[in-house]
Amino acid sequence: MKQHISNRGSLPALILVALLLIGWQAAAMKVNAAYIIPSPTQILTRLWELRVPLFTVHLPATMLVTAVGLLISLLLGLTLAVVMDAFPLARKSLYPIIIASQTIPTTAIAPLFVLWFGYGIWSKVLVTVLITFFPIVITVYDGFQSAKTEMEELLCTYGATRIQIFCKLKIPTALPYFFSAIKMAIPMSIIGAAIGEWLGAQSGLGYFSRRMMTQLDGAGVFAPIVLLSAVAMLLAAVAALVERAVIRWRGEL
């Protein structure tokens, strides 16, 4: 029943997307200048023509940066969240800094990272981490904080230690928050990786898109971007599936 309703719910969105694509196609055919505005069909054709370099070289390069960046963000974010939850002093000193770090326009200072770390993977990983770790820390920290005081007290009366309270109460409470964080972080880490590559790289979808720009290949600029979006959506959907398998109690707290 629920499935049925949600399917019907996405129908208006699908119709809108189809209309927008048709409009885009018509406009692009009218302008008839692929270097300014390529049509959706031209982009798909280009994607098919470029499939070998895109899928064998550039997609793996971007995915590597995304994966490493996401992993570091997760380690850093979860550690900071745990520390801030466990030690009030850490929360007081770290929280403002973490918030302030988000006011830094990462894209603007990213060229510096290329200066510091070169054209290799690490300058891009740094951009990814800077963009991604924030939602993870804040969301997971909020998750820990949302553990019910009464439940904590109940465990105390059973004689639970702080570590037992953390494992048996705080982690399960924070798990739905963790998945929200992951679903936010996946697309952001892909964007971060692409921005990093755009600024200076030897491979990757962001780099490829930029190279096509210099060749005035409009469809070639769009093709890797379409690929990036598709991958982001796919990964977010996988995360949602895992979430549904792991968490069966959402909304019951």
Added chain:
Amino acid sequence: MMLELRGVTYRYPSEDFDTLQNLSFSVEEGEFVSIIGVSGCGKSTIFRLINRLLSPGAGEILVGGHPVERQKQYCGYMPQRDLLFPWRTVGENLRLPLEIRGGLSRSEMRAQVEGMLAEVGLPGCAGKYPGELSGGMRQRAAFGRTALTGSKLLLLDEPFSALDFLTRVSMQEWLLGQWQRHRQTVLFITHDVEEAIFLSGRILVVDSTPIRQLTEVPVPLPYPRERTMLSRPGVVALRERLLDSLRKQVKEG
């Protein structure tokens, strides 16, 4: 003597008056004693002192003849809301106090949990999630979890006040049956005069804040009890007297 308070004084840090002042009372082993009082009178504070969620400013609390500070899992505390962990199945919820105490193998824990589930009338519910149970079943599960702390002293803080009338009545009869079979020492907080009379051997009335003393009222009924006994003339008079004294406090407050 199961429980003894000797000259206990407590003041909440945020307040400028004592909630408990030099309070002494005791409960014998195997007794069913109710504490009644208007809301906000501080009766729950007495529980929070006994289970050590709060520490008294002065005085001593003894359970089984020993100060509570040096004991672990000496009392089973059941709060007003069932506080079943929604991410754990009913069986896993009951296992919680055993896990925290430690020292039991998985199969030993499973056996104890299965036995307790049968005891509280929820056989075969081990694999269900709390969300699948009705209000009365959830309270029975929570009672089973409290009983599995293995303590002889049970502190029940208005456990049935959130239930609808018919469920509440049947849960009272169920609890009385449990107690008549096992004769744990039960200290029961309620603001329902009829509930207190039906269940307990003696009633301790909170008639002022700060609580300096509890007025003891014996219930002139034998065990086992029937609900029809509540209409005996002596009992009706007792109920009116208790209601009157509570009502007076509400007016004064």
